[in-house]
Each structure stands twice: as C-alpha cells, then as structure tokens.
Amino acid sequence: MVMNKYDRPRVLVTGGAGFLGSHLCERLLNEGCYTICLDNYFTGQRRNIFHLLDNRNFEVIRHDIVNPVFLEVDQIYNLACPASPIHYQYNPVKTTKTSVMGAINMLGLAKRVKARILQASTSEIYGDPSVHPQKEDYWGNVNTIGLRACYDEGKRCAETLFFDYYKQNHVDIRVVRIFNTYGPRMHPNDGRVVSNFIVQALKGEDITIFGDGSQTRSFCYADDMINGIVGMMNGPDGFVGPVNLGNPTEYRILELAQMIISLTGADSKIIFQPLPMDDPKRRRPDITLAGEKLGWKPRVDVEEGLKKTIEYFRSIISEI
Numbered sequence: 001m002v003m004n005k006y007d008r009p010r011v012l013v014t015g016g017a018g019f020l021g022s023h024l025c026e027r028l029l030n031e032g033c034y035t036i037c038l039d040n041y042f043t044g045q046r047r048n049i050f051h052l053l054d055n056r057n058f059e060v061i062r063h064d065i066v067n068p069v070f071l072e073v074d075q076i077y078n079l080a081c082p083a084s085p086i087h088y089q090y091n092p093v094k095t096t097k098t099s100v101m102g103a104i105n106m107l108g109l110a111k112r113v114k115a116r117i118l119q120a121s122t123s124e125i126y127g128d129p130s131v132h133p134q135k136e137d138y139w140g141n142v143n144t145i146g147l148r149a150c151y152d153e154g155k156r157c158a159e160t161l162f163f164d165y166y167k168q169n170h171v172d173i174r175v176v177r178i179f180n181t182y183g184p185r186m187h188p189n190d191g192r193v194v195s196n197f198i199v200q201a202l203k204g205e206d207i208t209i210f211g212d213g214s215q216t217r218s219f220c221y222a223d224d225m226i227n228g229i230v231g232m233m234n235g236p237d238g239f240v241g242p243v244n245l246g247n248p249t250e251y252r253i254l255e256l257a258q259m260i261i262s263l264t265g266a267d268s269k270i271i272f273q274p275l276p277m278d279d280p281k282r283r284r285p286d287i288t289l290a291g292e293k294l295g296w297k298p299r300v301d302v303e304e305g306l307k308k309t310i311e312y313f314r315s316i317i318s319e320i
C-alpha cells in the first residue's frame, strides 16, 4: 500500500457526498485514512459532508465518473450512481453510463495504481426474484427493457467488468450486493420508501403506498451497512465476492407504513397509488456467506434504526 506524507492509506470514495458515501467517508476519516470524496452532486448533497470539510485528511473533488480521473490512491470504493428509482429513471442513458463507463474508468484507475477496488452492487441485479430469499448464486430475473433496466443492467454489467478485470488484468476487486439501506442523510426528496414515508408522516401528509402494500423489502440501517462494506474491503485474501449485505428481517410495505405512523405519532392517512412497472414483489437477502467469510451481521433492528432516522428528519424538517 502506498502512503502519503502523513503515512496514511489514501482512499477514494466515488459518490462520497451521497447518503452511504458520506457515512463511509466519515468512517474512513475516523479510522485515520486520507479520504478523497469524489461526486458530481447529482443526488448527493454538500450538507452531507460539511462536518468533514475542516478535517486535514479530507479532500473533495467535483467530478463525473463517466470521465476518467487521474489520482494516486490505495483503495477505491465505487459508490457513484443514483440509487433511488425516481432519480435513476430521470436520465436512464446517463444511469447506464455511470455504471458502465464509471466502472471502466475506476477499474482502469485501480489497474494503473494497483489499488484495491470495491463495487457497490445491488440486490436489484436479482430483478423481480423467483428465488426467495436471494443467495449469491441466483442469477436473477431482470426485464432488459423495463423502467428499472438502466439501473439493474448497468449494475449487472459493472459486476461483469469487475470480474473480467480481475480475471484478465488481476485487478484486486471486491463486490458487495447492497440490499435496501436507510438512515440519516438520505435526501428528503430521495423518493425511496423509508425517507418518503418519514417525511410524509412528519409533515402530516398522506402516506403513499404503491400497489396494495403486500410487496416486501428488508431494511438495513446505514451503520450496519458501512461495517459490512468496510469489512469486505479489508476482508480475507482471495474472497472477492459477490457477497450480499443487508438485514434479513422482511416487512410488507404496508407494515412499514404502519410502523412509521406509530413511531412518529403522525395522524397521516395511508393512500394507495398504482404500482410502478417491474416493482419486485419480494426481497430478502440470504446473508450466510457474509457471516461465514466476514463474521458480519446487522446489529440494529428496524425499530431502533427508524427512530434514529426519524430524529434526523425531524431536525431538518423546517428546511424541507
């Protein structure tokens, strides 16, 4: 590992001003790494990293990973990509470019400077799964021309590129498949279900359930996810993944809405809206592999995580 003048590992986080990226930057700085946050601010926010800006080991670069970047680093966490359906569907061609050209650029960088590189892949590569819960050896069920394809296929192609750079060029890769993760610093207009329901509840607005609310998701708190991601980056030699990271406790979306109404004390009504195309019906990670290889499992249960997330949104609600 190459060290800078402070003898610290130098770590690049693409998408570092986003929800998960900002938690990761904070964690790496706490561990003493020289941390470079790279972001184009498409869905990220400067407010997520304000508190890190006066740290002498923190550097911020405005850049789009669709274009190459030349840096000297020891590790790369590739998180840059909009993650919420409304945002990744806003400019689907750009979403595919971010995943595919972004992966090529970051893998090229890793190859040149011999850095280890971790890809933030996703449970979406399983599509609307016909196998439940999802294990890493399931190949998935994705509509190549649906509304979600730009994200799902982009992330699938990124995994392919990671493994081909590994096999062909011996790039030191790691791949994690992240399942629905929530917590403080999600964008209030992010559009994902946890932030939508909490913001609606705190504003006393109707809670919008898409479909009848019987579809399921399994929700992981951000701190647990960051432990898993960092654990994988620094995990055992030769274990490159892909590995599922997520909380296996599964909820129907209707149950989530009821839980958030009760935890916020809101008097919001639940309303039902049409289910978007290709919305997965069930999703739950099998995390046996992460347990065996990394000794990782989530520790924060959903009620505790939701309370912390509600507290965060309460603290910024007057600005929303």
Ligand code: NAD
Pocket: 014, 015, 016, 017, 018, 019, 020, 021, 038, 039, 040, 041, 042, 043, 044, 045, 063, 064, 065, 066, 078, 079, 080, 081, 082, 083, 084, 098, 102, 120, 121, 122, 123, 177, 178, 179, 180, 181, 182, 187
């Ligand atoms: P987010 O939208 O908050 O963060 C993504 C960040 O990437 C933002 O700061 C955005 O501005 C930046 N970005 C987007 N396109 C870029 C580009 N072309 N160049 C540079 N920066 C760009 O989302 P998140 O929840 O923090 O997700 C982070 C990563 O984890 C994403 O790759 C996402 O696909 C993956 N992931 C997240 C979840 C989840 O539930 N949070 C689940 C599965 C996978």
Ligand code: UDP
Pocket: 084, 085, 180, 191, 192, 193, 194, 196, 197, 208, 209, 210, 211, 215, 217, 253, 275, 276, 279, 280
């Ligand atoms: N959803 C909902 N109401 C909302 C936002 C999302 O009912 O205001 C549903 C959505 O249709 C999906 C689930 O909640 O079934 C999770 O959606 P999210 O966008 O958070 O992530 P996904 O797992 O679908 O990528």
